[in-house]
Amino acid sequence: MRIALFITCLADTLYPDVGKATVCILERLGHEVTFPQGQTCCGQMHVNSGYQRDALPLVRSYVAAFDGCEAIVAPSASCVGSVRHQHAMVARQFGEEKLARRAEALAGRTFELSELLVDVLGVEDVGAYYPHRVTYHPTCHSLRLLRVGDRPYRLLRHVKGLELVELPEAEACCGFGGTFALKNADVSTAMLADKMRHVVDTGAQKCAAADSSCLMHIGGGLSRLNAGVGTVHLAEILASTRDGSFR
Amino acid sequence: MTHGTGHLRGDEPFPAAARRALGDTQLRQNLGNATRTIRAKRARVVAELPDWEPLRDAGQAIKADTMAHLDSYLEQLEANVSRRGGIVHWARDAGEACQIVCGLVTATGEREVVKVKSLVTDEIGLNDALGAAGITAHETDLAELIIQLGHDWPSHILVPAIHRNRAEIRDIFLREMRGVDAQLTDEPAALAEAARQYLRRKFLSTRVGISGANFAIAETGTLCVVESEGNGRMCLTLPETLITVMGIEKVIPAWADLGVFLQLLPRSSTGERMNPYTSMWTGVTPGDGPQEFHLVLLDNGRTAVLADPAGRSALHCIRCSACLNVCPVYERTGGHAYGSVYPGPIGAVLSPQLTGIENNASLPYASSLCGACYDVCPVKIDIPSMLVHLRGKHVEAVRSRRTVPSAEAITMAAASWTMARPGRFGAAQRVGRLGRVLARGGRVRRLPPPLAAWTRARDAPEPPIQSFRQWWRAEHRSQRQ
Numbered sequence: 001m002r003i004a005l006f007i008t009c010l011a012d013t014l015y016p017d018v019g020k021a022t023v024c025i026l027e028r029l030g031h032e033v034t035f036p037q038g039q040t041c042c043g044q045m046h047v048n049s050g051y052q053r054d055a056l057p058l059v060r061s062y063v064a065a066f067d068g069c070e071a072i073v074a075p076s077a078s079c080v081g082s083v084r085h086q087h088a089m090v091a092r093q094f095g096e097e098k099l100a101r102r103a104e105a106l107a108g109r110t111f112e113l114s115e116l117l118v119d120v121l122g123v124e125d126v127g128a129y130y131p132h133r134v135t136y137h138p139t140c141h142s143l144r145l146l147r148v149g150d151r152p153y154r155l156l157r158h159v160k161g162l163e164l165v166e167l168p169e170a171e172a173c174c175g176f177g178g179t180f181a182l183k184n185a186d187v188s189t190a191m192l193a194d195k196m197r198h199v200v201d202t203g204a205q206k207c208a209a210a211d212s213s214c215l216m217h218i219g220g221g222l223s224r225l226n227a228g229v230g231t232v233h234l235a236e237i238l239a240s241t242r243d244g245s246f247r
Numbered sequence: 248m249t250h251g252t253g254h255l256r257g258d259e260p261f262p263a264a265a266r267r268a269l270g271d272t273q274l275r276q277n278l279g280n281a282t283r284t285i286r287a288k289r290a291r292v293v294a295e296l297p298d299w300e301p302l303r304d305a306g307q308a309i310k311a312d313t314m315a316h317l318d319s320y321l322e323q324l325e326a327n328v329s330r331r332g333g334i335v336h337w338a339r340d341a342g343e344a345c346q347i348v349c350g351l352v353t354a355t356g357e358r359e360v361v362k363v364k365s366l367v368t369d370e371i372g373l374n375d376a377l378g379a380a381g382i383t384a385h386e387t388d389l390a391e392l393i394i395q396l397g398h399d400w401p402s403h404i405l406v407p408a409i410h411r412n413r414a415e416i417r418d419i420f421l422r423e424m425r426g427v428d429a430q431l432t433d434e435p436a437a438l439a440e441a442a443r444q445y446l447r448r449k450f451l452s453t454r455v456g457i458s459g460a461n462f463a464i465a466e467t468g469t470l471c472v473v474e475s476e477g478n479g480r481m482c483l484t485l486p487e488t489l490i491t492v493m494g495i496e497k498v499i500p501a502w503a504d505l506g507v508f509l510q511l512l513p514r515s516s517t518g519e520r521m522n523p524y525t526s527m528w529t530g531v532t533p534g535d536g537p538q539e540f541h542l543v544l545l546d547n548g549r550t551a552v553l554a555d556p557a558g559r560s561a562l563h564c565i566r567c568s569a570c571l572n573v574c575p576v577y578e579r580t581g582g583h584a585y586g587s588v589y590p591g592p593i594g595a596v597l598s599p600q601l602t603g604i605e606n607n608a609s610l611p612y613a614s615s616l617c618g619a620c621y622d623v624c625p626v627k628i629d630i631p632s633m634l635v636h637l638r639g640k641h642v643e644a645v646r647s648r649r650t651v652p653s654a655e656a657i658t659m660a661a662a663s664w665t666m667a668r669p670g671r672f673g674a675a676q677r678v679g680r681l682g683r684v685l686a687r688g689g690r691v692r693r694l695p696p697p698l699a700a701w702t703r704a705r706d707a708p709e710p711p712i713q714s715f716r717q718w719w720r721a722e723h724r725s726q727r728q
Contacts, residue, residue, distance in 0.1 A: 191576075
């Protein structure tokens with residue numbers, strides 16, 4: 001299958017390894033990955049901060065970049081959530097019905113990584129090897145916007161060498177919330193403190209998730225505390241093999 | 248259409264009020280314990296019902312129909328209450344409602360009233376208005392009594408004293424409750440018994456009762472109050488005069504609709520299969536119960552909420568407070584930080600719409616948009632989408648008011664311009680890579696404004712040498728060679 005990668009602006013800029021890992025997994029499974037050069041950002045930050053008007057050009061650019069793609073994958077539940085639940089809404093808000101319909105069609109072909117692997121490609125064992133003790137934080141938008149359910153866990157359970165430990169109060173928000181982390185920094189870090197306590201309590205070496213944004217938040221807190229626990233994206237785990245790193 | 252007045256907004260923006268609340272470790276502990284307990288109870292009883300999702304759909308559909316025809320249902324309610332001997336009053340705002348109620352009590356010649364727990368009377372500040380008119384209001388719900396005696400303010404829709412633990416409650420009783428046993432312990436049973444003894448005297452001697460309403464049935468003119476303690480039943484049956492204040496959105500079309508809500512409400516709010524007391528009354532029954540019944544129908548900004556198709560479902564709320572109990576923000580700040588009698592996620596969408604967004608602008612931002620509220624709402628109010636809608640309304644209002652755009656608006660517009668074209672975005676990424684000079688050991692410990700709030704408690708990642716985009720290009724160039 002030919003799959004277009006939507007890297008997302010955050011992973012493109014700050015976490016390129018997440019993109020490389022996504023490419024690595026899909027190519028290992030025998031698929032062709034393309035990278036439409038016109039892509040930039042889904043516009044979620046603008047929409048969620050109230051700047052829907054400024055999100056419109058970004059919706060337009062997403063639609064232009066990916067039009068005609070058979071399947072699109074993004075290593076971010078929250079960006080896929082934005083494509084699926086916000087793009088058409090923003091277009092309609094400014095009377096762009098044609099754009100809204102094209103956005104809807106693309107939204108139906110845009111998948112979060114675990115959705116693509118489990119639902120579209122029908123694989124749970126991607127042949128990964130990751131000999132670490134890992135706890136998984138199911139991000140809010142993967143849980144409650146995309147409803148990915150146990151798909152990430154099914155993928156992780158097939159990873160050789162990986163010991164998956166349950167995260168207490170796993171479904172609670174880490175406190176990121178986009179500009180919420182800046183506008184309500186005190187509440188955000190209070191939420192983060194509880195999330196970090198639970199992560200540290202598991203004794204895991206790594207905290208994994210399907211969103212680089214939430215991982216940036218949790219990882220930023222753990223790093224400040226020198227907690228000795230790192231963060232890793234689901235894609236990076238699934239890309240790792242006995243032969244070494246995917247990088 | 249007028250906006251709502253009364254206790255719907257705080258004196259300071261949410262982030263400032265929240266910061267103070269976060270510093271109160273006792274408060275955070277009380278809230279954490281209480282919300283964790285209620286969350287677990289709710290989850291247990293909701294899981295028992297195989298038709299929970301269809302029930303939510305039914306609740307949502309009934310409310311949507313009600314709001315679409317609110318004018319005719321209200322007139323039907325008025326006609327049926329009047330036909331059964333009740334008297335209906337219409338109040339535009341908090342001031343008008345208080346004036347009506349004070350006038351009615353004064354006309355009876357009484358100087359004291361007993362009250363059933365009621366959010367709407369807190370919304371309009373009725374107790375203060377009664378006090379100013381020389382009338383003493385006695386709260387009879389245990390938690391409301393704790394609040395009243397503690398000269399405090401409710402912090403939760405269902406559990407107004409959730410921010411108090413039992414030691415604090417004992418201290419309030421010892422200090423404020425006349426005739427209380429000086430040896431009072433902080434055992435829940437002992438505290439409840441002290442309140443019971445104190446309240447019993449008020450029930451038997453007071454001749455005017457004041458209540459809110461959970462539901463009002465248009466087709467019969469029946470009012471309904473659900474409660475746990477039986478104090479409501481006393482207030483609704485013992486006095487000679489009963490005055491009920493209700494928001495106009497509380498009407499439901501038919502008797503049969505009540506069956507849906509009486510399944511949704513207790514399981515969502517207290518985590519019980521059924522609440523202990525459900526009182527219903529229709530007008531006046533000669534020789535039984537209050538012989539004078541007044542119904543005050545309050546707008547106070549509700550019509551303005553109704554006017555916005557993307558915001559009106561905030562009026563569907565049945566005040567179960569399930570959204571408060573699952574909200575990670577509420578759990579840490581408590582209700583006072585929201586500055587309104589309606590706190591938590593539902594308050595963050597309802598209060599700003601009642602007062603007008605320009606008067607309550609910080610509340611729609613008091614959420615990480617985690618979506619937990621939407622999942623538990625018994626009438627499926629899409630609170631996260633509504634928060635985003637209200638943020639958009641606020642941004643547009645600011646945009647049209649200011650001649651010079653705000654710093655935030657400039658940042659957002661610049662980000663939009665940059666990211667609308669991959670070339671511009673690539674250039675910005677290369678500039679952003681200069682951030683590497685801030686990094687030490689792979690992390691950035693301090694960022695400049697507007698990102699400084701991030702690094703107060705969190706490190707930022709060091710920007711990589713190469714973006715994904717650059718890596719891809721390099722990779723595919725070498726493959727082609």
